[in-house]
Amino acid sequence: MKHIKNYVAKIEKMLVEETSKQSKPRSKGLLASTMDKDVSKDKPNELDIIARYVTGIRKAKEEMINGRK
Amino acid sequence: MAANELSPVDVIKPIPAGGSWTDAPKSRAWQNPPKLVNVNEIAQQYIDRMSSAKIINSTLDVLETKVPLASMAEAMMLSGVASGIHTIDAGLLVMPVIIEMLKTAADIHGVEYKVFADDGMEESQISERVIKAAIKKAMAAKDVMPEEAEAEPVVELSGLMARKPTKMENVNGI
Numbered sequence: 001m002k003h004i005k006n007y008v009a010k011i012e013k014m015l016v017e018e019t020s021k022q023s024k025p026r027s028k029g030l031l032a033s034t035m036d037k038d039v040s041k042d043k044p045n046e047l048d049i050i051a052r053y054v055t056g057i058r059k060a061k062e063e064m065i066n067g068r069k
Numbered sequence: 070m071a072a073n074e075l076s077p078v079d080v081i082k083p084i085p086a087g088g089s090w091t092d093a094p095k096s097r098a099w100q101n102p103p104k105l106v107n108v109n110e111i112a113q114q115y116i117d118r119m120s121s122a123k124i125i126n127s128t129l130d131v132l133e134t135k136v137p138l139a140s141m142a143e144a145m146m147l148s149g150v151a152s153g154i155h156t157i158d159a160g161l162l163v164m165p166v167i168i169e170m171l172k173t174a175a176d177i178h179g180v181e182y183k184v185f186a187d188d189g190m191e192e193s194q195i196s197e198r199v200i201k202a203a204i205k206k207a208m209a210a211k212d213v214m215p216e217e218a219e220a221e222p223v224v225e226l227s228g229l230m231a232r233k234p235t236k237m238e239n240v241n242g243i
Contacts, residue, residue: 001139001140001143001185001186004139004143004161004164005139005185007161007164007165008139008164008165008168008184011165046108046162049108049109049112050108050112050162050163050165050166053112053116053165053166053169054165054166054169057116057166057169057170057173058169058173060173061173061176061177064177065176065177
């Protein structure tokens with residue numbers, strides 16, 4: 001169970017990092033051109049998929065709860 | 070002999086050799102490859118299954134008994150493994166999705182829950198094992214200690230004819 005707890009914590013950390021990245025304004029520095037470049041991954045990581053699912057479930061829950069109020 | 074008269078040793082018997090050959094090969098779920106191998110598909114399958122009203126109702130019934138969400142998610146995942154839907158590795162990867170679905174069901178219906186069994190327990194809290202050991206040690210120390218000599222009960226004499234022991238002793242001594 002401890003390993004599952006660590007794994008869930010890792011997913012949570014990923015989600016927090018994702019949200020913090022989105023809110024962070026991008027600075028125009030020397031690496032601005034490379035940062036704007038779209039990096040396409042050939043194969044998405046399993047953790048990314050799980051994190052996306054968790055985000056989706058949370059959004060759906062918020063919609064359901066807010067819709068009721 | 071009635072079933073209730075059997076001793077545990079008689080009930081638990083070793084499986085005879087060749088027991089696994091009594092059924093057709095590959096007839097069991099774990100003897101075949103899993104139905105789903107993609108994490109995406111497995112997560113979707115769990116979301117679909119846990120969105121039905123019947124499953125939600127039975128899930129909430131269990132959650133009201135204060136079972137941690139992670140334990141319940143693990144049981145659900147292992148049942149998927151036993152029925153040959155996915156492997157245990159893929160199931161472990163999908164565990165956060167199952168936990169999140171359970172959380173959602175509990176939050177929407179206002180059921181209190183805890184995700185892990187040790188949630189809310191402080192690390193500094195003394196474990197039950199340590200407490201039991203301390204009690205055992207204290208009880209053992211109490212048994213070793215010599216018992217205090219019990220004081221003789223003082224019987225107060227009452228009545229006109231009662232004799233006072235101190236005075237009588239003095240009289241006898243003379």
